[in-house]
Amino acid sequence: MIDTKKKKPRGRPPKLDRDHAIRIAMHLFWQRGYDSVGIAELSDAMGIKPPSLYAAFGSKLGLLQKAVEAYETDDGRFVLEVATAANTLPQLVLDVLVEAAKAYTSDRHRRGCLVLDGGRNSNDQEAKSFLLLRRKAACDMLTVELARLGAIDPKKLADYILIAMTGLSGSARDGVGCEALTNAAKDFAKAVELD
Incomplete structure (x- = not known):
């Protein structure tokens, strides 16, 4: 046997x-x-x-x-890299949003942003709080970079960018392709009033 x-x-x-x-x-x-x-x-x-x-x-x-x-030191690092490399406000807004559209659709198995969407609809308050802190850290970093480039209301503009990125991330998770998201990112950037 x-x-x-x-x-x-x-x-x-x-x-x-x-x-x-x-x-x-x-x-x-x-x-x-x-x-x-x-x-x-x-x-x-x-x-x-x-x-x-x-x-x-x-x-x-x-x-x-x-x-x-x-994630923030690897796949999500583009936000910091693009923001700190920008020389003008329009360049920062456009480049961050376009790079987000590309990053969020670059892998068919991992679409969107872990920070913006990893805790969406979560029932775990600690996880939600942690992810909100990471989002706030990204907003703070963008605020500093926007202020460096002379934004009149850098916090308001940073909020706008993150809201647009959240929409791009959710749309990527829903299967919207890179071209459509890139076009939307460019439209979001054009809509910003910088003066």
Whole structure:
């Protein structure tokens, strides 16, 4: 008789690759949103057991925080790069919005923005609060850069840009293509009164 039961390997479980685990979580939260991804699914995708996930990140929220940090230094870094490189107000507004349209549609599996849409309709108040803080940090950064370029009301303009980006992100998640979003981004930029 052949034993068909899998035997568990002896010894310690494989060591967790934190960076790889964070990338996996980032992709899952980005694709489906924070509430739609459970601890069991995250653990399984990482090849670990839930207690190991808790030991490494403290909680699902702790993992979201690390995932957002990774997103902001990788896929979402374009906002800071474009804003700080701009030499004029019209250039900043146009370039940030057009780059957002491109970034939000560059991968068919991860559309939109993790920060702007990862907690949409979430029932978890801590996750929503955390993502709102990240959005505020982006708004603050844009406000500083817009002020540098002489905006009359930099906070109001930063809010406008983020509202437009939120619309672009949601539309990308709904399947709107890059060309349509880029055209909308250009129209949003044209509508801004800079004097």
